[in-house]
Amino acid sequence: MNRVNQLFGIKYPIIQGGMVWCSGWKLCAAVSNAGGLGLIGSGSMYSDVLEEHILKCKKATNNPFGVNIPLLYPHVETHIQKVINNDVKIVFTSAGNPKKYTHVLKSHGITVVHVVSNLKFAQKSLDSGVDAIVVEGFEAGGHNGKNETTTMCLVPLISKKIDIPIIAAGGISCGKSMLAAISLGADGVQIGSRFAVSKESSAHINFKNQVIEANEGDTILTMKDITPVRLIKNEFYDNIARMYNQKKSIDEIKEYLGKGRAKKGIFDGDLANGELEIGQVSCSIENIFSAKEIVESIITDYRSQLLKVNQDFGL
């Protein structure tokens, strides 16, 4: 029994992470059509734009899909109204307190999943009545936890203590890492970085190429005292690092940050001044494929690795 497939009504327990400036209706529908679960990343959208994406996604797929709502952005309340009004069946919430909106969403029959990066919030999510949790490790791209606990350490810990479906995230991009996540006790995986550079991702080609070129050691988790975020080190990051080094105040750093840095980097392709949010696993991503090709290659890779483990490491 695969609890994640059952919960969402999907073929493969592969969830495409909701990502600002990458995952609109096009990527979301493509992943759902490929047998995974696509998520519209609403963090970068105004509520009417979100609605447009929901309507377009419904036309583009008959399969289940969801919306990711990061709770740290504005528009949360109107976003939630939009998903309710447009009969979205699945919502992933992240970067905030699951206690606040879970009951509202659940009261409209919506399946609710919350993203956590530590045991405390996993417990809080369970108490809030969510249907599943995404357990996201330190290696994940974009917004991240403060404890720096990796996927390898976090998933076994939480899956032992919390008995609802667990979706592992952070460091997963291929069949091998998916099999690793399942081995750790997860019921499914959430994959961001690999889909961020898919053909259907709305990210700028400059950004996609930069991710593909990224080597081991090229990303860093920074701004831990503002909102921790993993990004590719670039000129923008160097300036942030320098300001930290010079003991500038958080307000000064926030002023330099300004607004729209992620849009600049990911959507406009400004590799020097933009915030290039991506996971550590970018070091292993080497090509731009369609969402369908990605899902299929992960499943093929997963199956052959499981066969290899059985044959060579049955112990």
Place this chain on the structure above:
Amino acid sequence: MNRVNQLFGIKYPIIQGGMVWCSGWKLCAAVSNAGGLGLIGSGSMYSDVLEEHILKCKKATNNPFGVNIPLLYPHVETHIQKVINNDVKIVFTSAGNPKKYTHVLKSHGITVVHVVSNLKFAQKSLDSGVDAIVVEGFEAGGHNGKNETTTMCLVPLISKKIDIPIIAAGGISCGKSMLAAISLGADGVQIGSRFAVSKESSAHINFKNQVIEANEGDTILTMKDITPVRLIKNEFYDNIARMYNQKKSIDEIKEYLGKGRAKKGIFDGDLANGELEIGQVSCSIENIFSAKEIVESIITDYRSQLLKVNQDFGL
């Protein structure tokens, strides 16, 4: 074919990490007797003490065992003479350049393994002629790399590019995480933290209890500009963190560090003033068992998890 078992002539591809103040002859022999590979951690030893441990270990086990030599400590040259003179068959080197001693050890018929935390040193190790590498992620305890790359990201990357046996380390303490490491492409695992609190570990009982009580988020990778080390946050760490915050110079921090902090914490059990080196996975370690019980429970757990993955996640 299990390349790690073949290389060392052992039953299970479980290597006990060489750890200062934990892994003397007693732990080493116990792990080797249990079917894994024990390592004497020579980092905390004078060369004549190392020799004593080698001789005692030989009396305590007929199975293969090895010595771990961190290349950043003094006594490296005399340590190497001792392992050669005492006919040690397996040496793990770490925290330094594999080019320097590999050929010397190899010329005496010794199997050489080097510990790496990034792709560059994996390549360098291969070029130096080592027989295998330990690929150690950010979550590992004690000395660690600067790139912060996690086991989940590092093992698939390196195993795809480097075709010698790969031993994964960092975040592994149970059958589930061992299966995850194998799934990622490793041929075996190195386990530190779990053995650090085994009955046969020479660590102080205060230290063992502190590790068992450690929760998720209690360790941190610090002193990245001196020698990066993962430890449990305590009074000693708070002082270090405060000095960093106050922009103290590296020399001032080194002066505060002084000598023997790891001994104080791990061997003498001074939980306030000692350096409590341990991995992130300490959050999942809950009991003090013998090395034999640990190895057996890992293998049992590994097998049942592999069965579960096949049954529920054959996909």
